Amino acid sequence: MKLILSLPHKQKAIILKKVKILYYLVVKVLLKKGILSPSTKxxxxxxxxxxxxPKLIRKITSLILNGNYNEIFTTIRSILTRSLHFDKFPLFxxxxxxxxxxxxxxxxxxxPNKLxxxxxxxFLAAILTYPSxxxxxxxxxxxxxxxxxxxxLVVRAVDALIFSPYFNEVGDAVLFILSSYVIMESWYFHPEKLTPDYRKWISSAADMDEDILQGFRYLNDGSxxxxxDTDTEEDVPKKQKYFEEFCIxxxxxxxxxxxxxxxxxxxEVVHCFTYENCERHALYRFMRSFKMSLKLYGSVNVLLWIMFRRFKMPLKYIKSTIRSAIFLASFSTLGWYGLCLVRKERLARLFPNVSQTTWDLLAPKVGGLLSGFSCFLEAPSxxxxxxxxxAPRAxxxxxxxxxxxxxxxxxxxxFSISFAILVAFAKEKPGRVRGLVGRALRIIFN
Structure with a gap:
C-alpha cells in the first residue's frame, strides 16, 4: 500500500481503478454464486x-434523564463505530x-443430501471463525x-434436536422451574458459578442486601x-458476631x-428491618420489584418493536410489558416469601429433631424453587x-x-456442532428451531 501511495498521481489512479474493477468483479461473482447472498447482509x-x-436505548435514556443533551450525538457515534470492529459480534x-x-x-x-x-x-464455517x-x-x-x-446455542440445539417436537407449555415450565432452582441455589451459596453480569443482575432484581447473602454463606460453611449451652469458647467460629454487626x-x-x-x-433481620411481618414484607418487595421490572420490560419491548414490528406500538405490547413486570416481581416475591415460609416456627415444631441451621439453609433453596412457578403468570409463548x-445459565x-x-x-x-444443528434445521425444518433464535435464523436464511 505504501508503494502504491508513493507512485506518481497518474500511475496511482490507474492502479486504484484496476483494483476497484477487480473488487467489483469479485463481489459480482460472489453474489452470483450465492456466497455474498442477502443472508450475509x-x-x-x-x-x-x-x-x-440496547446500548443506545440505555445510554440515551440515561443522558436525557440526567439532562446531558450535548453528549447524545457523541455517544451515538461512539456506540455505532465501536460495534464495527473486525472481531466484534456483528462482523463475526x-x-x-x-x-x-x-x-x-x-x-x-x-x-447431494441437503441436510x-x-x-x-x-460446522466448517464455525470451527474456522469462532476461535479467533x-x-x-x-x-x-x-x-x-x-x-x-x-x-x-447448545441449549437451543438440544431443544431443536430432541425437545421441540414434544415440549409443550408444561414442559417449558418444568425446564424454567428447574433452571431457576439451580441458578438461585448457586446465587445464594456458590456465586462464583454464575457470570459476574448475571450475578449482578439477579442481586438487583432480588433486591437483597449482600450482607444477608453473605450471612447465609457463612451459615453454610460453618463460619x-x-x-x-454445651459450646465452649473453642467452638465459637471467628465470624460469630457477623449478624450482630449487621444489626448495628x-x-x-x-x-x-x-x-x-x-x-x-x-x-425482621432477614428482611433488613423493612417489616417484621413476612406477608407485609413480601408485598413491599413485590411493589419495589414491579417498578423496576416495568422499566426493564419497557426497554425490552421497545427493542422488539424496533426490530420486529417496524415501529408499531399496539396496545398488546403495553399489556405484555405489564404482564412481564408482574411475572418478574412475582419471581422475586415468591423467592422472598419461600425463604420466610420454611423458617416459620410451625415447621420447626412439626420436626423438632431438625436443627434451625438446616431450616435456614433449606429456605433459600425452597424460595428458589417457588420462584420458578411465577412463569405461569406469563403467556405460553x-x-x-x-x-x-x-437453561443456558443453569x-x-x-x-x-x-x-x-x-x-x-x-x-x-x-459452538460449532450446535451452530451446525441449528442452521441445518433452520434451512430444512424451520419449525424445529423455537424462540427468538429460530426467528432470527428464519429471517437470515429465508
Missing amino acids: KSFLLAYSYVIL IAKLITILNLANFLLSPKI LLHLVSS FQRHLIEKKDRYYTLDLTLT VKYLN KYGKNPKLGDLSIQKKLPC RIKELSLFV LGTFVSPEINDKNLFYESLA
Whole structure:
C-alpha cells in the first residue's frame, strides 16, 4: 500500500481503478454464486441491531434523564463505530455466514443430501471463525461472553434436536422451574458459578442486601452457627458476631443477631428491618420489584418493536410489558416469601429433631424453587422463551470458566456442532428451531 501511495498521481489512479474493477468483479461473482447472498447482509444487520440498540436505548435514556443533551450525538457515534470492529459480534456473524455460503457452494457437488450439506458447511464455517472471535474477547478480559453464547446455542440445539417436537407449555415450565432452582441455589451459596453480569443482575432484581447473602454463606460453611449451652469458647467460629454487626449497621439492637441468644434468626433481620411481618414484607418487595421490572420490560419491548414490528406500538405490547413486570416481581416475591415460609416456627415444631441451621439453609433453596412457578403468570409463548433463556445459565453452573487450551477447544467444538444443528434445521425444518433464535435464523436464511 505504501508503494502504491508513493507512485506518481497518474500511475496511482490507474492502479486504484484496476483494483476497484477487480473488487467489483469479485463481489459480482460472489453474489452470483450465492456466497455474498442477502443472508450475509441480513445476518450482519440483525447482529448489529442486537448489539447497538440496547446500548443506545440505555445510554440515551440515561443522558436525557440526567439532562446531558450535548453528549447524545457523541455517544451515538461512539456506540455505532465501536460495534464495527473486525472481531466484534456483528462482523463475526457476517464472516460466519459468508464462509458458510462459500462452503455450501464448494461442497454442494460432493454432498447431494441437503441436510448433511448444511451440517458440514455450518460446522466448517464455525470451527474456522469462532476461535479467533473467542480469543479476541478473552484478550479483552470478557471470558463469559463467548461461554454464554456457546451455552445458549447448545441449549437451543438440544431443544431443536430432541425437545421441540414434544415440549409443550408444561414442559417449558418444568425446564424454567428447574433452571431457576439451580441458578438461585448457586446465587445464594456458590456465586462464583454464575457470570459476574448475571450475578449482578439477579442481586438487583432480588433486591437483597449482600450482607444477608453473605450471612447465609457463612451459615453454610460453618463460619457462623447457632450456639447452645454445651459450646465452649473453642467452638465459637471467628465470624460469630457477623449478624450482630449487621444489626448495628442498620442501627438496631445487636441482640437480634446474637445467635447465642436467638434460637432462630428473626425474619425482621432477614428482611433488613423493612417489616417484621413476612406477608407485609413480601408485598413491599413485590411493589419495589414491579417498578423496576416495568422499566426493564419497557426497554425490552421497545427493542422488539424496533426490530420486529417496524415501529408499531399496539396496545398488546403495553399489556405484555405489564404482564412481564408482574411475572418478574412475582419471581422475586415468591423467592422472598419461600425463604420466610420454611423458617416459620410451625415447621420447626412439626420436626423438632431438625436443627434451625438446616431450616435456614433449606429456605433459600425452597424460595428458589417457588420462584420458578411465577412463569405461569406469563403467556405460553413467553414461557418457552424464558425457559430457553435461563437453561443456558443453569447449565453454566456445571461448566468451568477456567481459561486453558482444553476448555477453549471444547467450547469451540460445542459452538460449532450446535451452530451446525441449528442452521441445518433452520434451512430444512424451520419449525424445529423455537424462540427468538429460530426467528432470527428464519429471517437470515429465508
